Amino acid sequence: MSNSEKHILVAEDNAALASVVRFNLERAGFQVTVACNGRVAWEAVQEDAFDLVVTDQQMPEMTGCEFCEKLRATDEFRNLPVIMLTAKGMELELPRLRDELGIAATFLKPFSPKEIVKAVEDHLEAVSELVSS
Template identity: 35%
Template structure:
């Protein structure tokens, strides 16, 4: 089941970026450009989570949050506020109004995805895929553990995020640049060669005795998690 995320954001470029990245992570996404349209969308279909910009036209983000929290049928919908307002008093006001989390612009997509998963896991655990399996590899996001063929595999934080991303898209080939954006974030400068180093570490950790190499290298294209042989 794909969680449905309603994005209320009036900045077109950011809204497009949010929709692209969330859909890439497997979420269903609808974008509303102002608070009034967002409330209409909430009435039409109850979202599993709302990404809510503070400074929305027509109806402000704070007012949207207040109205959503004030109705019995929507009061339990998770809300993450996105805003350029970074003052502590603004954060407190947003949380007091009923937001479950708060992210100040600019933010990395990696952090946003992590916050969404955390909120869904806490509030709607049935929608958060805490355990993902592919072939004989199982990743547990809550315990931050990986097993292969029933044996514990010890990974560093970056290798864990790499594997997590591969596990969400088994068989798909990703370029170094795509992996950099997804795992390190588009706002962090890291050389493409760094991807090779971490993929090498991940491959070494996963290559247990009598197991198939799970990482496929595609020349001039990138890498894929592929256990189909």
């Protein structure tokens, strides 16, 4: 499956950062939907099919962790891959995020948008290989 057939949800309340992530993912060929907070992201996953989510941790209305907890508690979304973006100072939380919430990868801000694209591509490729084997 090519990148153009993959749909990525980006949940980020910082419009400028969301735009940068979206631009880089779209340039890599992905279809991208942006949600401005966790609540809107939760509504989006219920209305559309996504192959992977890139979410910020600190957002209004529903944090990235709260959003992931809802995903993991719902059979339909339990295995939806999630990459989390988090602010400096949250380093101590990263192992817990990966272990308890099944986060595929975490990135501390600031980060390289190219690293996010590579993580998305690598993770989707690994999932594709698991499914086809």
